[in-house]
Amino acid sequence: xxxxxxxxxxxxxxxxxxxxxxxxxxxxxxxxxxxxxxxxxxxxxxxxxxxxxxxxxxxxxxxxxxxxxxxxxxxxxxxxxxxxxxxxxxxxxxxxxxxxxxxxxxxxxxxxxxxxxxxxxxxxxxxxxxxxxxxxxxxxxxxxxxxxxxxxxxxxxxxxxxxxxxxxxxxxxxxxxxxxxxxxxxxxxxxxxxxxxxxxxxxxxxxxxxxxxxxxxxxxxxxxxxxxxxxxxxxxxxxxxxxxxxxxxxxxxxxxxxxxxxxxxxxxxxxxxxxxxxxxxxxxxxxxxxxxxxxxxxxxxxxxxxxxxxxx
Amino acid sequence: xxxxxxxxxxxxxxxxxxxxxxxxxxxxxxxxxxxxxxxxxxxxxxxxxxxxxxxxxxxxxxxxxxxxxxxxxxxxxxxxxxxxxxxxxxxxxxxxxxxxxx
Amino acid sequence: xxxxxxxxxxxxxxxxxxxxxxxxxxxxxxxxxxxxxxxxxxxxxxxxxxxxxxxxxxxxxxxxxxxxxxxxxxxxxxxxxxxxxxxxxxxxxxxxxxxxxxxxxxxxxxxxxxxxxxxxxxxxxxxxxxxxxxxxxxxxxxxxxxxxxxxxxxxxxxxxxxxxxxxxxxxxxxxxxxxxxxxxxxxxxxxxxxxxxxxxxxxxxxxxxxxxxxxxxxxxxxxxxxxxxxxxxxxxxxxxxxxxxxxxxxxxxxxxxxxxxxxxxxxxxxxxxxxxxxxxxxxxxxxxxxxxxxxxxxxxxxxxxxxxxxxxxxxxxxxxxxxxxxxxxxxxxxxxxxxxxxxxxxxxxxxxxxxxxxxxxxxxxxxxxxxxxxxxxxxxxxxxxxxxxxxx
Numbered sequence: 023x024x025x026x027x028x029x030x031x032x033x034x035x036x037x038x039x040x041x042x043x044x045x046x047x048x049x050x051x052x053x054x055x056x057x058x059x060x061x062x063x064x065x066x067x068x069x070x071x072x073x074x075x076x077x078x079x080x081x082x083x084x085x086x087x088x089x090x091x092x093x094x095x096x097x098x099x100x101x102x103x104x105x106x107x108x109x110x111x112x113x114x115x116x117x118x119x120x121x122x123x124x125x126x127x128x129x130x131x132x133x134x135x136x137x138x139x140x141x142x143x144x145x146x147x148x149x150x151x152x153x154x155x156x157x158x159x160x161x162x163x164x165x166x167x168x169x170x171x172x173x174x175x176x177x178x179x180x181x182x183x184x185x186x187x188x189x190x191x192x193x194x195x196x197x198x199x200x201x202x203x204x205x206x207x208x209x210x211x212x213x214x215x216x217x218x219x220x221x222x223x224x225x226x227x228x229x230x231x232x233x234x235x236x237x238x239x240x241x242x243x244x245x246x247x248x249x250x251x252x253x254x255x256x257x258x259x260x261x262x263x264x265x266x267x268x269x270x271x272x273x274x275x276x277x278x279x280x281x282x283x284x285x286x287x288x289x290x291x292x293x294x295x296x297x298x299x300x301x302x303x304x305x306x307x308x309x310x311x312x313x314x315x316x317x318x319x320x321x322x323x324x325x326x327x328x329x330x331x332x333x334x
Numbered sequence: 335x336x337x338x339x340x341x342x343x344x345x346x347x348x349x350x351x352x353x354x355x356x357x358x359x360x361x362x363x364x365x366x367x368x369x370x371x372x373x374x375x376x377x378x379x380x381x382x383x384x385x386x387x388x389x390x391x392x393x394x395x396x397x398x399x400x401x402x403x404x405x406x407x408x409x410x411x412x413x414x415x416x417x418x419x420x421x422x423x424x425x426x427x428x429x430x431x432x433x434x435x436x
Numbered sequence: 437x438x439x440x441x442x443x444x445x446x447x448x449x450x451x452x453x454x455x456x457x458x459x460x461x462x463x464x465x466x467x468x469x470x471x472x473x474x475x476x477x478x479x480x481x482x483x484x485x486x487x488x489x490x491x492x493x494x495x496x497x498x499x500x501x502x503x504x505x506x507x508x509x510x511x512x513x514x515x516x517x518x519x520x521x522x523x524x525x526x527x528x529x530x531x532x533x534x535x536x537x538x539x540x541x542x543x544x545x546x547x548x549x550x551x552x553x554x555x556x557x558x559x560x561x562x563x564x565x566x567x568x569x570x571x572x573x574x575x576x577x578x579x580x581x582x583x584x585x586x587x588x589x590x591x592x593x594x595x596x597x598x599x600x601x602x603x604x605x606x607x608x609x610x611x612x613x614x615x616x617x618x619x620x621x622x623x624x625x626x627x628x629x630x631x632x633x634x635x636x637x638x639x640x641x642x643x644x645x646x647x648x649x650x651x652x653x654x655x656x657x658x659x660x661x662x663x664x665x666x667x668x669x670x671x672x673x674x675x676x677x678x679x680x681x682x683x684x685x686x687x688x689x690x691x692x693x694x695x696x697x698x699x700x701x702x703x704x705x706x707x708x709x710x711x712x713x714x715x716x717x718x719x720x721x722x723x724x725x726x727x728x729x730x731x732x733x734x735x736x737x738x739x740x741x742x743x744x745x746x747x748x749x750x751x752x753x754x755x756x757x758x759x760x761x762x763x764x765x766x767x768x769x770x771x772x773x774x775x776x777x778x779x780x781x782x783x784x785x786x787x788x789x790x791x792x793x794x795x796x797x798x799x800x801x802x803x804x805x806x807x808x809x810x811x812x813x814x815x816x817x818x819x820x821x822x823x824x825x826x827x828x
Contacts, residue, residue: 029404031401032401035397037397038363038364038365039396039412039414040367041364042369045396046395046418046419050394050395050397051419054397058392065639067637069504079364080646080647080648081647081648082356082358082648083353083358084340084358086362087644089642090636090638091643092504092646094500094504094527098497101496101501102503102504103504104490104492105462105501105502105504105505106507108460108462108488108505108510109460109504109512110637112459112505113510113637118637123637140497141500145497148492148493217389218392245417251418253421253422255417255422256423339641345652349659354535354660354664355535355657355660356646356653356657357534357644359643360641360642360643361642
């Protein structure tokens with residue numbers, strides 16, 4: 023169905039205000055964007071891994087969720103919701119549930135790339151009819167900005183400190199979207215917040231309504247952890263895409279499809295510069311570090327273009 | 335606003351008055367919690383300038399820009415935390431944003 | 437009409453699960469509990485049961501999926517042993533605090549370190565304080581009977597707690613014994629339907645579970661769990677009484693054997709109680725006033741029953757099939773001593789035995805009683821505790 027922006031904005035909210043996420047948090051925007059793709063008549067069971075999203079949206083005796091919600095632990099939102107999906111099949115068979123339910127697991131990059139990786143892989147392989155959504159903000163923000171395997175190289179976090187002996191995180195970022203694509207599930211996509219949210223919406227809709235397991239990786243900036251002005255969210259996500267740091271693409275039944283190709287690929291500095299976590303890279307003498315990041319972005323972008331059958 | 339099925343729960347309750355397992359009955363009752371007082375900066379909606387493009391709506395992390403019949407209303411200041419993302423995306427200068435007290 | 441069969445403990449409990457016909461089972465293979473998910477998988481393949489079988493990638497995910505399932509409103513079961521239970525550890529607490537009455541068939545096996553596949557109780561003993569109800573079986577018949585009762589106990593509105601139905605690995609789980617089965621329809625009627633009040637798939641009202649619980653609420657919620665565990669005791673008796681009407685087999689918190697005029701008692705859990713009963717018979721024939729208390733329900737701890745059964749004893753020997761590494765004795769020893777403190781003058785000796793499948797024979801039990809006689813004779817026990825069957 024063609025994306026009708028105004029119509030989508032008229033839909034009732036599925037994430038209520040009054041949650042305790044920080045001002046300008048990307049997680050809240052990501053969740054609203056995904057939940058909006060549900061048909062209003064469908065219900066959902068949502069699970070969140072322990073993290074910012076969970077402790078902020080479900081704090082006794084308040085919940086921001088208008089759908090049924092469960093939190094169990096940090097590393098298992100995929101397994102938990104896979105159990106709910108199995109229950110749904112069983113109860114539907116017995117006529118105890120009649121309506122349509124969708125099953126959605128949320129996790130940050132810590133709960134997804136790292137501690138929840140096994141649980142995620144298992145649930146995807148088993149092919150539950152569910153969507154796993156990673157809101158990737160590139161570090162363990164809830165515990166105070168520690169590095170994850172989704173943290174970009176040379177970023178400063180509280181466990182990849184910058185000092186005279188260290189330029190920040192030493193390792194390159196794991197490409198989780200690729201890893202999940204290798205599970206050969208029906209739908210995998212990478213997106214973020216752009217313009218009128220068409221890209222995110224359409225991907226969320228496909229993820230929710232494609233039978234079987236689906237995975238969405240959403241770049242969801244954290245103003246505190248990335249150290250930029252909260253109001254600049256949409257500039258940051260745009261730069262992530264325009265520099266090809268965070269390409270928008272989907273993998274439908276194993277077929278790669280590029281969603282957007284910048285007319286002019288911007289230099290990675292433009293994405294790094296507004297963020298305090300990369301401030302040290304702009305000191306004199308660190309030019310080679312930025313060049314190294316640029317080379318990695320270029321290499322990954324070219325690989326992706328090839329996978330998508332695009333001209334390199 | 336929806337009815338808050340947990341309205342009887344508070345920090346003075348005895349153990350047997352709390353819901354078992356910390357279950358929260360019903361949905362979306364966080365609406366009854368004010369996060370508006372967190373604001374250190376505040377957006378202002380200038381209706382005259384607004385073309386109702388609604389680009390400000392999906393960027394709000396706090397679901398604080400209500401839409402009725404394809405038209406945005408004034409901010410929900412009970413919940414708006416004053417992050418300013420909406421102000422930055424408005425193409426028509428229909429939202430101003432300034433520090434409280436300035 | 438009872439059905440006479442020859443079955444292993446794993447077979448018996450799998451038949452109980454088939455008869456209960458749970459909505460969901462999520463499990464991961466581990467010796468010696470593996471046969472249970474295998475049987476269920478076959479039942480599902482044959483269309484014998486309606487259960488959704490989820491073959492997860494780990495025990496942590498097994499318990500997580502079980503939580504998601506039970507929370508969604510489905511009757512849910514899993515099975516595991518040893519390290520599998522250890523990998524579930526975090527989730528055991530989470531499930532209990534969320535008040536989800538799922539059932540776990542624990543086929544007791546030594547906890548790795550070093551790896552060993554044989555029976556002792558180090559796996560479930562470690563989980564004793566996770567907020568679960570723990571019921572232990574002596575043999576395949578009890579494993580079967582206990583499982584059916586566990587479903588009812590956990591789901592009772594006054595309880596709403598997960599239940600661990602334990603039996604000894606290999607000794608009970610794999611040895612074939614004569615057993616009486618109930619008819620499918622009887623079990624179906626006995627367990628009834630699972631009808632939770634609040635659940636995720638309730639179309640009329642959404643619910644949020646597992647919230648962040650601040651200091652102002654956490655303690656009250658933990659106390660609710662404690663009250664639920666206290667309530668479980670009466671429910672265990674009530675369910676047992678109903679079960680007795682149906683089966684003719686009687687169950688309680690503990691089982692007393694030859695305790696009426698006993699002066700020396702042994703407290704023991706699991707399959708070794710069978711061996712110990714033979715030892716008691718033999719020693720009784722020799723004129724020794726020995727008796728036995730078998731712990732069926734370990735959590736909630738049968739404090740009152742234990743004190744009543746052991747009051748007036750000259751000596752009590754508490755047998756632990758698990759090390760506690762508390763330097764004070766095994767977990768059962770510590771609990772029994774705590775229950776008796778200030779209430780009896782009995783000499784209490786604690787013995788660790790049978791670790792990692794170390795053989796327990798009638799003679800071993802006789803030796804344990806012998807050490808108790810000596811301790812009573814000596815007027816008390818030295819600091820620390822004993823090992824039985826250890827090469828010295």
